[in-house]
Amino acid sequence: MARSKNRGSQEVNAGSMADIAFLLLIFFLVTTQIATNKGLTLLLPPKQDEEEPDQVKQQERNIFKIQVNSLNQLLVEDERLDDPSLIGDMVYDFILNFGKMSDVEKGPTGEKVSDRQTYESLPATMKAYINNKLRSGESSDGPNAAIVSLKADRGSSYEIFIEILDQLNAAYNRVYGERVGLTAEEFRKLNRNDPRDLDLYDRARSGIPKSISIAEPSKVGG
Amino acid sequence: MSKFKKKSESSQDIPTAALPDIIFMLLFFFMVTTVMRETEVLVKQDIPRAEQLVKLEKKKLVTYLYVGEPKEPEIFGTESLIQANDAFIAIDGIVQWVNTEKDQLSEVERDQITISLKVDKETKMGIIVDIQTELREANARKIIYATPQKTDDN
Numbered sequence: 001m002a003r004s005k006n007r008g009s010q011e012v013n014a015g016s017m018a019d020i021a022f023l024l025l026i027f028f029l030v031t032t033q034i035a036t037n038k039g040l041t042l043l044l045p046p047k048q049d050e051e052e053p054d055q056v057k058q059q060e061r062n063i064f065k066i067q068v069n070s071l072n073q074l075l076v077e078d079e080r081l082d083d084p085s086l087i088g089d090m091v092y093d094f095i096l097n098f099g100k101m102s103d104v105e106k107g108p109t110g111e112k113v114s115d116r117q118t119y120e121s122l123p124a125t126m127k128a129y130i131n132n133k134l135r136s137g138e139s140s141d142g143p144n145a146a147i148v149s150l151k152a153d154r155g156s157s158y159e160i161f162i163e164i165l166d167q168l169n170a171a172y173n174r175v176y177g178e179r180v181g182l183t184a185e186e187f188r189k190l191n192r193n194d195p196r197d198l199d200l201y202d203r204a205r206s207g208i209p210k211s212i213s214i215a216e217p218s219k220v221g222g
Numbered sequence: 223m224s225k226f227k228k229k230s231e232s233s234q235d236i237p238t239a240a241l242p243d244i245i246f247m248l249l250f251f252f253m254v255t256t257v258m259r260e261t262e263v264l265v266k267q268d269i270p271r272a273e274q275l276v277k278l279e280k281k282k283l284v285t286y287l288y289v290g291e292p293k294e295p296e297i298f299g300t301e302s303l304i305q306a307n308d309a310f311i312a313i314d315g316i317v318q319w320v321n322t323e324k325d326q327l328s329e330v331e332r333d334q335i336t337i338s339l340k341v342d343k344e345t346k347m348g349i350i351v352d353i354q355t356e357l358r359e360a361n362a363r364k365i366i367y368a369t370p371q372k373t374d375d376n
Contacts, residue, residue, distance in 0.1 A: 014242065021245040028252035037278040039338065039368040044358050068347075154348030158341050159270040161350070162367060169274035188274060216351065 040165050042212070061138055062145040064094045066164060070155030074164075084163050091171035095146050095208065096130055097139035113207030115142030121207070126178055143175075143208040151215040168212050176204035261308050264298075265290035270343040271372040278366060283336050285323045286368075289349060290342030302345045304353065313352050320360035336364040 066087065067075040074081045076090065101115045119127070119142075140146035148168055152161050170184060177187035180200050187204060190197040265288050278284060288305040292298035303310045306319050324332045337357060341350065357365060 018238075018242040018245055021242055021249055025245055025249045025252065028249065028256055032252055032256045037281060037284055037338065037366075037368070038275040038371065039278075039366040040272055040274065041276050041278075041364070041366045044354060044363040044365060046363065047358050047361060152347040152351075154346060154351065156347045157343065158345040158347060158350060159343040161347055162270045162272055162343075162369060165367070166272040166274050166372075173274055184274075188276070193279070214351075214354065216355075 040162065040169060042165070042214070045213075059141075059145075061099065062140050062147060064091060064140070064146070064148045066148070066150045068150075068152040068156040068160060068164070070153045072156055072160045074160075084160065084167060087164060087167040088170045088174070091148060091168055092174055093134055094140055094148070095143050095171065095175055096126070097134045097136060097146070098130055098142050099134075099136060099139055100141040102142060102144070113144075115144050115207070118143055118207035121203075122179060123181065147211045147213055149213045149215050165212070172208075172210050175208060176201075179208075180204045261286075261305075263288050263305065264294070264310070265292055265303060265305050266342045266344070267340060268342050268344070269340060269369055272367075272369040273372045275369065275371055276366070278336060278338075280334075283327065283331060283334050284338050284366075285335065286338045286340060287353065288340045289345055289353070291344060302342070302349050304349070313349075313356060316353060316356035317360040320357065320362045324362070333361070334364065335362050336366055337362050338366050338368045340368045 065075075065077055069075070074084060076087060081087070098115065098119055101119055119130075122130075150161075150164060150168070173184040173187050177184045180187070180203055182190075182200070182204075187201075190201050192198050192201055267288065267290055286306075289302060291300055291302055292310075298310070304313070304316070305311070306316075311319055320335070320337070324335055327335060339350070339353070354365070357363070
């Protein structure tokens, strides 16, 4: 058994280990992109049967019309509008108009809610606002009937479309939020995996469907 | 002034022996969380920002469509194109593409497929509407317009 003598230090020089690790770290820092699955969600309507196009006539007052032409100019309720950021407030008033409350219960089976029940469930501040400012005969009958229609020309830009869609979502989130005593921001951040948050979420949304319709654009009207 | 000249008796060195360990820990974190880009995006992607974002929980159900002007106009022209996975697809190829993507999911999840549209802001709405019509046709009704969060300085 030959025994090697200790000559010099037996330690591995680990001083540059940190440098190497740093280099790798910086490489991964730069190449990493934390995938963001964030955006504006939309549920498309089901496939249309060609034999029977849905000819459900909606009353004019129950539709909030937004049109965009190929020059990205806006026509909101048949009037020109230059600032898209005003749409949010207009839609908010439109949804909560309660012009002619119906007692007809609508919604998915099991959780049908009428406009009157929706109205009764609102907090007092919102009721006061509705009674003082809204309830116009020319705007929507109630949240169940209210539809927001967005019709963008084929030549209009995606940027303005997203801006409007953002405004519409903001209006709905504000309605939902205020209904359960939250801000729009807080409502949006509710974690639906948490049962308590889910309950709030469901309570806020019952009776007020998010009816955003993206209409097929026409080629005419540039 | 003798107060200032007083030498401290403890050592002034910061022990750095644990530094590599800390760095390694960070390194492992990034190595584990990194997902290498599977597809190379061939179209311009300057996505408009929005405020009211919703976060998707199930990443597995999301598939991506990139829309925008090609990055190499000499080869592909300047018209906006649709990119799925690694190649450009035509409008009428979308239904088939969705069905292939659906096949990769388990049977119960097939109807929950979400299409994430990453669209350049210069794109015209015409192509977006065409895509939506095709997605309805393919019965992939859940879509999300992927957008980054708007910052406050606007």
